[in-house]
Amino acid sequence: MNAQIFVIKHWFSLTAKVETINSASEPFCSGVLRALWGFTGDMRPWGEWVKRQILAIQLIDYILRGVAQVMFVNNSLSGLLIVGGLFLQNPWCALNGLLGTAISTVSAIALRQNRDAVSAGLHGYNGSLVGILMAVFSAKGDWYLWLFIPNVLLSMLCPVVSSALSAITSKWDVPIFTLPFNILICLHSSTMGAAHPFFPQVCCQFQAFHVQVFLSVPVGVGQVFGCDNPWTGGVILLALLLCSPTICFHAILGSIAGLCTGLALAAPPADVYSGLWGYNSVLSCIAIGGVFYALTWQTHILALTCAFFCAYVSSATSKLMSVLSLPACTWPFCLSTLIFLLLSSENPALCRLPLAAVSYPEENRRYLRQLKAWGRAQSSIQEAMEGMKVEKEDGVTSHGPEPLSPSSVNHFPESPADSTRCSHNNRKRKVAGRMRPLSGCQLHAVQKAAQAGFSRLSICRLRIARFILKCRPG
Incomplete structure (x- = not known):
């Protein structure tokens, strides 16, 4: 599944490259708007820049994204705004939340958890909630510094509990949400109680x-x-x-x-x-x-x-x-x-x-549209491949363009009429029955064809199919 997702995203990243080339001559104000637009969504350009920086800068970005992930937001600037709102409410709770996020994130790095998940803040949001709610439920009031001890200990356990729960929920491909936070806070509250001399809990x-x-x-x-x-x-x-x-x-x-x-x-x-x-x-x-x-x-x-x-x-x-x-x-x-x-x-x-x-939702909708377009393209490629296999078996010569050579991979046909006639002949010789999905070799061939510079799917479907057929053994 991950390999198919990578191929799909790599295939449709070509459209973004073409749009970038075509928009090079737009006014300067449009470039400024695009730069500001980069701070929305998941701030992918910013994340790529952070990956090249020192660990301290990366850790700050991870912490801010971890705070924002409480609301399913993978955006460090949104996390910064949320931290500001928490300090507006109660600086003591905000400080405990940041401490919990930092400890949980560092523990995940030490345990060699998935680095992409860590960079997205997915190992920080439970620690953030643990730190904030531990300060809220404490009967000792604000600025009781001894509270840092259980905060650090429970935040260190967040990636451990998260990893254990993920091993269970991954069988159904569902997230763990805030289950680690719920488990750890309930354990802490039930253990300490309202009469504990050092860490008493307030009434619920x-x-x-x-x-x-x-x-x-x-x-x-x-x-x-x-x-x-x-x-x-x-x-x-x-x-x-x-x-x-x-x-x-x-x-x-x-x-x-x-x-x-x-x-x-x-x-x-x-x-x-x-x-x-x-x-x-x-x-x-x-x-x-x-x-x-x-x-x-x-x-x-x-x-x-x-x-x-x-x-x-x-x-x-x-x-x-x-x-x-x-x-x-x-x-x-x-x-x-x-x-x-x-x-x-x-x-x-x-x-x-x-x-x-x-x-984030807008990107999810784009991904779904790309997935549907990929399915339509895959069906068209399978139709062309099956048609050419029948032609090869019957000894029929296509009226379309000549087979691709390595030197002509980057060239489009001079007129789409040839491709139209060839596609029409292929559709007439379409083999009945359910089509099998592309194999790994064929997917790799499609990826290579996409890297070669094809930008208009309606023109290059046939050429990609012939390129795949040519790459197949035998």
């Missing part, structure tokens, strides 16, 4: 302030990081908007869904307006609405359904965990989202992406 019942209904929407987003300040939630939404408007939109929808569900179930107004009913729905709506599913209007409805379902699960989970004197954390989000990711459906509009191809 939140003491929230009452705010207006419209302010509860950004508060619900901020509660993902344990923040009840609407300004912090607004800064986080701005960070999400910078990376992906789709993620920002679904975060707002998820918070509204949690708010409406809490009001419908007659929950205490203080809990509803303080965002405690919204933060799990925010994460669920983002995850389903374009991150792990390619965004269509069907998956958009599925994301809303998951957000409402997650709010119901939050109510049940909170009551169950309160019996054990434990916080609900993000257990509802993990459970409900995993259920919706393991959904089996024959609807082609509900396309769950493989984990190796998951990116």
